[in-house]
Each structure stands twice: as structure tokens, then as C-alpha cells.
Amino acid sequence: MSEKGMVPSRFIYCVMLISVFLLVLSSLFLLQYSSHSLIPRSVLELILVHNGSLYFMPNFKREQIVLPPNPYENSKIQSQKPQEADCQVSNSSQETSYVGQQMNIASDQIWAPLRVFMYDLPSEFHFGLLGWKGSVNQTWPEVDNPKLIPHYPGGLNLQHSIEYWLTLDLLSSNTAKVGQSRTAIRVKNSSQADVIFVPFFSSLSYNRHSKLNEGEKVSVNKMLQDRLVQFLMGEKEWQRSGGKDHLIVAHHPNSLLDARKKLGSAILVLADFGRYPVELANIKKDIIAPYRHLLRTIPGAKSASYEERSTLVYFQGAIYRKDGGAIRQELYYLLKDEKDVHFAFGSIGGNGVNQASQGMALSKFCLNIAGDTPSSNRLFDAIVSHCVPVIISDEIELPFEDVLDYSDFSLFVRASDAVKKGYLLNLLRSTKQAEWTKMWERLKEITHHFEYQYPSQPGDAVNMIWQQVARKISSVQFNLHKKNRYRRSHLLDKTH
Secondary structure (H helix, E strand, O other): OOOHHHHHHOOOOOOOOHHHHHHHHHEEEEEEHHHOOOOOHHHHHHEOOOOOOEEOOOOOOOOOOOOOOOOOOOOEEOOOOOOOOOOOOOOOOOOOOOOOOOOOOOOOOOOOEEEEOOOOOOOOHHHHHOOOOOOOOOOOOOOOOOOHHEEEEHHHHHHHHHHHHHHHHHHHHHOOOOOOOOOEEEOOOHHHHOOEEEEOOOOHHHHOOOOOOOOOOOOOOHHHHHHHHHHOOOOHHHHHHHHOOOOEEOOOOOOOOHHHHOOOOOOEOOOOOOOOOOOOOOOOOEEEEOOOOOOOOOOOOHOOOOOOEEEEEEEEEEOOHHHHHHHHHHHHHHOOOHHHHHHHEOOOOOOOHHHHHHHOEEEEEEEEOOOOOOOOOHEEEEEEHOEEEEEEOOOOOOOOOOOOOOOOOOOOOHHHHHOOOOOOHHHHHHHHHHHHHHHHHHHHHHHHHHOOOOOOOOOHHHHHHHHHHHHHHHHHHHHHHOOOOOHHHHHHHOOO
């Protein structure tokens, strides 16, 4: 071939090569960013980077938002200032510093808060149970001023107050200060929402209104559940998904007892699965939330060291329990006469809370033993006391365990081993000071993940729960989208 003929050929070859390169580059760009990508959007939405600040949430907007601190950096989380007082609503500005892991996934990090649609249920389902009465046509209390927010009752009621904190967080989400990051925001249009929140204070309803009053044939608690079921079944949001994208809090083991079968398709926020059949509640579908601790949080700087903790192991509470809690009685007779062991009856009544606070704060290990259900508030009291938890509950499910490794700050003992004579004490006494100190230091780092407070703070229990919801709802929406693949074909078949 002549030299004149080769020039155009080389030119054409170069043009083709450049064209192929640009085509590949544009295809990669579309795969990552286009809503019409060859990869289904529902699959992309399942990508959650747990160890960084980048989240892909359902329905996210492609706009840069102020990133929140990274709540999942296991080794570099700096402890947050704990609450100085055991109050219902915190007005203090608590700061948590994080050393975030740098992610190289995208040049511009994008984060979008979880979008939550909340039903405007009548106040009798939520703050009305706290005695709050709004003006005419007022559904919600003013939340800008914490002094005007109804307080949740203390004592044992408080440990199951999760729906109270989540509701407050949503009510305040649209009035956040400029630059303040949000884990969840309330949206007014349900079609724009990732999840539908049902603001029913079910635990409070059970605790205060499950007994029949004089002249009543149906308790207020049952009446509210019946009305809630009737309401939800008539809503287009429930009918659209069969309730699978709804979030219902039923933290007290006996809450929502009458309605749970009818509402079991929803994502449930529970303390454990002890009183639920597996087909109704399970870790694949539902969320385990921490109890709201009853003891005051010990500031990290004031936490007693190994040498300052004179008691080896501490337990104070109800000893004679039914079902799986029978182990408490066995351990009581094994340990009650041992030196450097505190194993005694106790309650929150009288001076019980102060006694437990002092006892846990000066103990190296604190027992968390299964009771009537696999979980108890005692675990979270131990965490905020920086007393290394010893978990003896074979069926327990733990909050945030997909991002927190409890073995970093807790010891796990099988029930069958714990009741062997000498086994438990030998294990604890053989734990070296350096090993204990490592767990103690980790406890101080993760304590803030178990704090319920208003306003919520980055990485606290409220934010951690919303992030759990985001991970669950991504899977739910993936399954719903997959189920809808042939919906149009089925509609056409019906018309012919």
C-alpha cells in the first residue's frame, strides 16, 4: 500500500480508538450516576459504606450536603460528653469528635438523610398519653423550646421510651440550624419518603393503660391498638407496600400485644425477640434498639480504673424469674457467698438507683443475665458505668451489632458454662488487667452510641437507630421493586 493510502488509515484508526475510549468512559459514568443505568437503582441503593461517611440512600438527591461525623470508626471514635444529669430533655450542646476514615469512592462525597413520612395521628396516640393537650387543630407540641416539651415519666417507664425520642427528632428535623447534619428528616409527601413512621407510644400505652379502669370493658391500650390497625389498613401508604416500609416501635415486650399479628409486616423496633414468634419478628426484618439506661453516665475522665474497682463482679436485681431467667437463681446460690462478689436482690425503688450506680461504678465486671426475656436494661447501665459487661443470655440480640463488635468491650459466657461450679469466677479472675483495661477504654469510646437525648447528637442512639432503619429499608425497597417487575404485564392480562 502506498504511503499516501496509509495516512488516512492511521487517522481513521486513531479516531476509532478515541471513540471507543470515550464510549467506555461515558458508559462507566452512566453506570454510576444515571437513574437509567443498566444496573438497577435498587441494587445501587443497597451499597452502604459502614466505615466511611458515604451513604447511598433510597431517593437521595444528587446534591452535596454537610456530612455528619462518622459513627462507625471502630478504633478512632472519641467519646462524647455524657449527660451530667438524668433529665428527660437535654438542652446542652454536646460535642463528639471523630477522626473519619478518608474514602476514595468519589471525588465529591454525597450523603442524604433518611426521608421519613410521619402520620399525623391524633395526640391520644402519642403526647396525649403524657397528659399534653394542644390547642384546637394542634397535633404536635412545639419542640423549639425544650421547656415546653412534655416530659416522659421516669422510673422503669423511661427504659422503653424509644418512640418518644424518635418522634421528637422528626418533629425538629425541619427546623435544624444551617449546617447542622441530620440523619433523618421528615417529609410531608409520603411518595417522597424512604420509610413511613407510625408515632404510637406503644410502651407507654401498655405501662399506663393496659389495665381496665372502673366501668371499662376494654382497656385504653387495647382500644388504641384496635383504632391504630383500623387506621393503617385504610391508608394508601400501608396498602401500597402491605406495611413493609412502615416503622413501628414496640420496645416493651408486652407492647402492641393485641395488634402485633396484624401489623407484623412492618419493620418493628424491639428490645429483643423473646416474646415474638420468628415468623413475626426476626433480625432480618426488624431492629433491636438499646434500652434507655436508668443510671447516670459516668464521664470518661471520672471513670474508676482497674485498681480503684474493689468489687470483681456485680449483680443487683430480680433473682427469681420465669422461663430463661431461672439461671439467675442458680448463679445466685453459686456466687452469693464469694468474696469480692456482689450478687443481691434489688430494685429501682427507694435508693436502688443510687446503690446500683455506686456498685457498678466500683466493679470490674457487671453481670447481664437473661430474665423473663433475653435482654435487660442492666447491660446499658453497665456500659454507661464503664463496668465490663458479662453477657449470659444465649438468645440475646444486641443493638447495632452490625457496626459494633461487642467482644471488644464485653465478655460472653454460655448459660451452660456459667452454672458450672467455679467456671465464671475462674474466667473473670484470669482476665488480666491489661485485657480488662483495653475493654474499659473501648467502653468509654462507645458509650455515646447508647444515649437518648433531645436534641439528638451525631452518633447517639437516635441517630444509630435511623441508620439501622436505612439499612433495613434498602433491602425492603429492593424486594418491593423486584416484586413489581411484572406488575404492568399482570394489569394488561386482566384487561384482556
